[in-house]
Amino acid sequence: MTSEQIQLVKSTAPILREHGVLLTTHFYKRMFEHNPELKHVFNMGNQQNSKQQTALALAVLAYAEHIENPVALMPAVDHIGQKHTSLDIRPEHYAIVGKHLIASISEVLGESASPALLEAWTLAYQQLASIMSGHEQKIYDTQTSKKGGWTGWRSFIVHEKVKESTEITSFYLYPSDGGEVADYLPGQFISLRLFLPELNLLQPRQYSISCSPNGKYYRISVKREAGSQHPDGMISNRLHDHIQKGDRVELTAPAGSFVLNKQGQSHKIFISGGVGQTPLLSMLEDIVSRPQADHAPVTWIHGCRSEQVHAFKDRLAEISSIYQQLNQHIFYEDTAAPAENSYPGRVELDVLKNEILGTQADYYICGPAPFIRKHYEYLIANGVSQDAIHFEEFGPASLQLN
Numbered sequence: 001m002t003s004e005q006i007q008l009v010k011s012t013a014p015i016l017r018e019h020g021v022l023l024t025t026h027f028y029k030r031m032f033e034h035n036p037e038l039k040h041v042f043n044m045g046n047q048q049n050s051k052q053q054t055a056l057a058l059a060v061l062a063y064a065e066h067i068e069n070p071v072a073l074m075p076a077v078d079h080i081g082q083k084h085t086s087l088d089i090r091p092e093h094y095a096i097v098g099k100h101l102i103a104s105i106s107e108v109l110g111e112s113a114s115p116a117l118l119e120a121w122t123l124a125y126q127q128l129a130s131i132m133s134g135h136e137q138k139i140y141d142t143q144t145s146k147k148g149g150w151t152g153w154r155s156f157i158v159h160e161k162v163k164e165s166t167e168i169t170s171f172y173l174y175p176s177d178g179g180e181v182a183d184y185l186p187g188q189f190i191s192l193r194l195f196l197p198e199l200n201l202l203q204p205r206q207y208s209i210s211c212s213p214n215g216k217y218y219r220i221s222v223k224r225e226a227g228s229q230h231p232d233g234m235i236s237n238r239l240h241d242h243i244q245k246g247d248r249v250e251l252t253a254p255a256g257s258f259v260l261n262k263q264g265q266s267h268k269i270f271i272s273g274g275v276g277q278t279p280l281l282s283m284l285e286d287i288v289s290r291p292q293a294d295h296a297p298v299t300w301i302h303g304c305r306s307e308q309v310h311a312f313k314d315r316l317a318e319i320s321s322i323y324q325q326l327n328q329h330i331f332y333e334d335t336a337a338p339a340e341n342s343y344p345g346r347v348e349l350d351v352l353k354n355e356i357l358g359t360q361a362d363y364y365i366c367g368p369a370p371f372i373r374k375h376y377e378y379l380i381a382n383g384v385s386q387d388a389i390h391f392e393e394f395g396p397a398s399l400q401l402n
Contacts, residue, residue: 001127005120006067012117013064015109020057021050027104028053035096040202041087045234063128070131077135079257084132085139086191086255087204088152094129101125143253148180148215153193153250159217161245164311168275169240170210170221176248183213184254186286187279187364187392190218193250194243196234205235208366208392209254210278212285218251221311223275258366258392260286266360267297271375273347273367274304279392280366281312288323295325299356303331303347303371327355347371349378357382365391 001009016023028047032039046052059080066072102122106113143149160172175181193204207220224240225233243249260268260283268287270280280300287298304310310330320326329352330342343351356363363379365372372391379389 001067001120001123005116005123008117008120009064009067009124012121013061016057016061016064019108020061021053023104023108024053024056024060025050026108027056027101030104030107031097031100034100038093038096039199041089041093041204043204044199044201045203063124067124070127075257077131081132081136081139082255082257083206085136085143085151086189086206086252088252089136091129091133094133098122098125098129139255143182143255146182149182150253153252155248156218156251158243158245158247158249161243164221165309167226167309168221168223168311170219171239171243172217172219173249173251174217180215181218182253183215184209185256185259186212186283187259188254188256188282189279190220190254191252192220192235192239194235194238196238198234203235204252206394208256208279208282210281212282212289218254221275221278221281256392258364258390259283260364261362261390262286266362267299269299269301269356269361269363271301271347271349271363271365271367272303273371274309275311276367276371276392276394277302277312278366280364281315283364284319284326288319288326295323297325298323298327299352300326300328301331301347301349301352301356302329303367304333306332306334347375349375353382357384361388363389365389366394369393 028042042052059076062073062076063070070077102118102125105121106118109117140151143151155176156173157176158171159174160170162170162172164170187208189206189208191204191206193202195201196203207222209218210221211219222236222239225236256279258279268283270277270284272280284298284300287296300316302310307313310332316328320328328341331345331347332342333344333346335342335344349356361384363384365375372393376389376391380386
């Protein structure tokens with residue numbers, strides 16, 4: 001790209017900042033009209049709630065702002081690349097997206113989209129696609145190089161279906177070919193694909209692996225979305241209502257950049273809301289499985305509505321009995337008379353500041369976006385370094401915190 005073309009792309013940043021979601025909404029509508037087969041690849045729930053449009057708008061804006069130094073975007077490139085490989089996105093998909101994105105810029109900006117601007121954005125997109133597909137190929141290569149690894153969709157059998165609470169059920173997934181499964185980093189997720197009769201579509205959804213690596217199976221723990229007819233909850237509810245022991249599902253290999261930092265002996269502080277505890281449970285089980293000499297203090301902070309919806313209470317009690325350096329703090333919104341180490345209301349870190357602040361620690365936050373933002377901002381306000389805070393937002397990234 002010439003310096004003039006780079007400046008043309010940068011000049012669109014104010015427009016993207018103000019009207020980016022309008023552009024990406026037009027883009028997705030256009031792409032699905034011309035390439036309806038991609039409805040089987042994308043989460044249509046995230047289309048209806050506008051999360052995907054917002055995430056793409058933020059990504060395009062970030063690229064326009066950093067067009068001169070795309071290396072600065074590598075953490076975001078890796079995060080998106082992990083999501084893409086879990087959906088089996090390939091280079092040919094980038095060609096389709098590019099065609100509709102440039103056409104959308106032309107159609108939305110109208111006369112403001114000069115031929116020179118469209119050419120500049122075409123070259124910019126080609127550069128971005130090359131960066132993304134190159135990085136994703138490295139992820140695919142890593143997946144296939146692992147013992148038991150694979151790329152694309154692989155058939156698994158539901159070996160066990162275990163109810164963990166009134167809302168959350170665990171599914172133990174074994175490969176139908178009888179082979180091994182690849183290890184993964186605690187905190188990573190898999191994509192699961194089912195056919196949804198209501199939409200007449202195959203639909204993928206991403207679920208955190210809720211157990212530590214074992215070489216034999218993956219466990220996901222899924223929340224029922226009560227009364228939901230929205231596509232966002234249809235796969236989860238279909239798993240609860242229609243998928244039984246012995247049924248088959250399709251999975252992609254584990255992926256994700258929200259993972260346990262195994263370096264050092266620092267205090268680990270896990271902060272979760274609702275089903276957000278699933279990747280943190282995988283991390284905790286991994287810590288507990290290490291030799292005694294590697295044990296480090298762990299603080300487990302979890303919030304949910306009540307004991308009835310609190311999954312994995314027994315598992316945490318079991319871990320507490322064998323791992324003396326684990327301290328649990330549970331917040332119940334509907335509990336008037338809390339038991340020991342439990343508190344009424346929503347999670348408030350200030351109640352626990354003497355335990356979680358002023359110590360060398362890694363913080364891991366997982367839950368709904370407002371939950372993450374609240375606790376991230378509390379930690380920053382109390383002097384915790386950004387580098388020490390790790391968070392996972394379920395669904396497309398919309399939080400701009402780090």
